[in-house]
Each structure stands twice: as structure tokens, then as C-alpha cells.
Amino acid sequence: MPSLLKKVKSRLFIAARRRTLGMLDGEYGSVFKGRGLDFDELRPYVPGDDVRDIDWKATARHGSPLIRRYISVRRQTVLLVADTGRNMAAASKDGNAKREVALDALGLIGFLALRHGDDVALVHGDAEKTRYFPPRTGEEHLERLLGAIHDSAGRESPRSDLSCQLRFTLRNFRQRMLVFVVADEFLPDAETESLLRRLQARHEILWLTVRDAALAVEAHAELAPCPRGFKTVDISDGTYLPDAPAARPSVRRAYAEAMKEREGVRREFYRRLGVTEGVTGGDDVVPALFRLLELHRMTGRAHAG
């Protein structure tokens, strides 16, 4: 089996021309690691580092910005929460399965956590079962987690219900940790809202939404929503969705309008709960994560400080 983690790393290193890793690294560190009391070292500034961490005296002596690093207060746990129900095997906006996009994002966050010496745990599942991998460190462990996600989110898997995984998380973990959730563009119901509210009080939540495949192209767009020779089929029950009606201008307009509204409702939902939400279409996982971390820092949700 090709290493899933290697794929993630290669995305990080190659596609983003090496700089991204440093940026994401700094972002992660400044968001989650916080500042302990024991000074560790000085290191060059990379974009993404908290400006408060700059050692101005040293910078003045050295000529370029330097960052003071402290020994981490404590080893923290990053809990990856993933929906591995049937929905995640469906197409994302860029055409790949949403599962692949989720793997990229989870792998990246897990990798960053490992680099900072944090433990990574995983809760994933569907409407019928929820599986838990306890926190550990090491790339083999992360690889195993990614493999579990990859293998369970298939077309034949039970349907998705993320509230099961959220409930599991709420029940089983008292200790504060960083919860990184990857979900698709589902509209959260009242139960999910109450779960999330309680979860948010106890943990620190980062939420990444993977965009679903477009069902009708936006009005005036040239691209067909579905490549020729393909049938659009709903993954939940195999319902065939004819493309010809979706190509009508009136339908496309209405769809664009409805999508805008849905987007607004979803954003408002996470904003109300105070959950930092990022969005990725599938081909922009790295920048999306960077934006997510940046946003999280800006909104001051970071626990350290």
C-alpha cells in the first residue's frame, strides 16, 4: 500500500515549494504551542509566526527577525475527528472523493502535530459505528490512522452521521485538547448544534469543510457539472440525477442562489458557535489550512497566551 503520509508530505513539499511547510509550521506553533516559561532557542522568523514572539533586541543585533522559542508547556493531544461514512466517498468540488481531500487535510495537521511533538488521536466512523485510536506519536501511528480512514470511507459504508462522532468525543474526553474536524458541506441540525456547543466549551475546535461537488454549474459558467459520459448518482441511495434539467439557465440561476444561501446559513452556524471554520474545494488544502490556522489565531481562540 502506498504510504498515505508520504503523499501528504509530498503535497506539502513539492506543490507548495517548501515554503509552505515552514509557514504552516510556524502558524501551528504559534497557534497551539503557546509560550512556556523556559526559553529554548532563537530561530529565524518565518511568516506565520506570532509577531509577539519576535525577540526585538536580538533582531536588532542580528539584522533579521528572530523568534524566541520556548519549551512547550506540555505535550498536547490533537484529536482528529473524521466522517468516514458513505458521503465521504462522494465527489468533492474538484472531482476527487471527499475522502481524499480529508486525508490530505488530516495528514497535514497530524504531521504538523508530530513535528511539534504532540500526540495524535483519531475518532472516525459513520452512523452505525465509531472507532477510536488513542493518542500516540510517530509517523507509523499517523500512517495507520490515515489508512483506517482511507479504508472505512467507501461507497458501501453506512451513511454519514457526524453527530455520532461528536457525541463520542464529548462523552469520552474530559481533558482539553485540540479537536480537528473534517466534514463535508452538510447542514448541521439542532442536535449537532448542541453537541458542538458543549464540545466547544471543553475543547478547542478547528473545523474544515470539504466542498461537495457542484450539481449544476453556476449561471453563465462554461464548464459542465458532470463530465460527458458520466451519470450523476446520489451516493446515499443510488438515485440518478439527470443532468439535462440541471443545465437549464433557470435551474442554474436558482441553484447558484440556493448555494449562496446555504453557504451563508452554514457560515452563520459556525460563527454563532464560535467554531473556526475553513473551507477547501479539494485542490487548495494547504492554503485552506493556512487560512484556517490564521483565522483561528486572529479570533483569539488559541488557548495559550
Place this chain on the structure above:
Amino acid sequence: MELTLWWMLPLATAVGIVATLILLRRGRGKQPQRRYIAHRERLAALPEYRRALRSHRRWLWIAAVSAGVLLAAAVVAAARPVQSDVVQPETRNRDIVLCLDVSGSMGSTDSALVEVFADLAKEFDGERIGMVIFDSRAVQLFPLTDDYAYISTQLQAARDAFDGKEGTSGFFDGTWSGAGSSLIGDGLATCVQSFPAGDDTGAETGPERSRSVILATDNFLSGTPIFTLEEAGELATTRGVHVHALNPGDFDSGDASDQPGARLKAVAEGTGGVYATPDSPDSVSDIVAKVQATEALSYRAAPEAVVTDSPAVPLAVGLLAGASLLIAAWKLEP
């Protein structure tokens, strides 16, 4: 409505079933690739999409039904639908006897009448014509016949004689040998007798034929006929013969019923015929046409079964189905 090649229908049905099976089998082999998506309610819940989907489905149905109807219509048309009718062809079966007074005053009228009938005879089909000429005696030139070539030559000879051509004087032989001239009653009686006895003997078995006598005379009687005009008229009535009288010289003085013209008219109309007084020989043809019209009796011959191709209905249905299929295809094009 029957089908000539009725086996076309089961054959086409069998071909259709086999083709459907083959297509189904091939279709099962290569399913179109699928793009799996989630949260279809994003699109499926839109009223615009539902409406578009309904109309899409409707056009799909129309296309499917049109294609089916088109195929069925083509098969039915290929099976050669025929219309088999039982028709009773109209036959013209009139018997006409030309009854011509050949006294000296009648030459031009007789000539015109014969000419008209010579023309008519060319179009006759089923009618029979006989000819009797009379003066002091009646002579049957030819009996009722449908030998139109013979009729034509006889009428030509009569015309030549009436026109006074040379060498035709023998034509009138036998008409002068009695006493007097223009013995109309005898002439008419002879004409009436020249019809087959018919109902009198019960020998007539063929279809009923209308009988008419065209009597051309000026009714200037001189001498004592065996039959008076009225007696001859009665004879005609009993035999069911219509007497149409042409009187070129109606010289009646006053309206008295014993005047020759009035008597002739009474007799003619008494038999259900027409009485006419042509002003000139040219108007004879109009009068004959009028007579023809009153005699326009048609009889039904034995019923006949006629089989005709009638592909119009299936072809029209196929055309309509094809048109609606085209429209549906155009509507389904995204």
C-alpha cells in the same frame, strides 16, 4: 381494414424483442461511469429543478411513446393495410329506340337527332339502341343492340339518307307501301313492340332496364293508322316505356286538346316522357341531353369485393409520431 402481409406484425414484434434483449445485454455489460455525489437535496429540492425534471421526464415519455408509435406505424404500413369494400358498380342499362318519322318535312330534324345519337353512342357503355323509321309503314332498321360499331355505321347511313346524299334512296324502302303518310300511331306501336316482351311473358331475368322511345314527328297524320296515337301511348304505358316526343313543326292553332301538337304532348307526358319542340335542328342536342337527364336511371349490378391499398392512416400517424419525436429530441437536448 385488413393487412395483406399480416405476418409482418409477429415478425416485427419478434425482431423488436430480440433487439431489446440484445441492447439490454450490451447495456448491462458497460454501465456508464458514475459520478457519486452527496447531499443531492442541494439541487433536487429546488422547485426550479423539480419543474425542469418533470418536463424532462415528460419529454422523455413523449419521445419514447413517439418512437414506439412511429415503429408501430411503420410496421403496420409495411404490412400493407388494405381496404376491402363491397361495391355495387353503377351500370347504365337503358334501352333507347329511335323512332323517326321520315316524311318529307322531317329530314333536317332526323338528321340532327341521328347525329346526336351517333355522338352519344361513342360514350355508351351498356345502353342498347334500336331504330325504327316510319312513314306510311314502320320499318325496323335495327333492333335493340349494344354493338356500337354496327350502330355507328347504321346511324351514319341514316344520316346520309336524311341529308339526301346520292345512292341512299333505298334507305327508305318499305316505308311508303301503305296507305297515307306519317302514321304515327303505328310507328310508335312498332317502336314500343321492339322492346323485349319483358314483364308480359315473365321471360325477362336480367336486371331491369329503363325503356325510352325518342319519337321525332310533326304529327301531321294523313290516312288511317291501325293504332291511334293514344292507343300506342297506352301500349307504351303498359310496357313501361317512356315516350319522348320531338316535334319540330308544332303548328297548333289554339290550345284545343285535339290539335296534333297537344295530342302528341298529352301522349308523351302520359307515358312519363318529355315533349319538346326544337326550333332548329341545332337545339336537338340540348333536348336529347334533357331527355338523358330524365332517364338517368342507374341500376345496381351484383356486389363486388374491391381491395385497395390504404396506407394513408398508418403513414399519417407515423409522420405525426416522427414530428413529435423530433420536437422531443430537440427539447431534450440540454
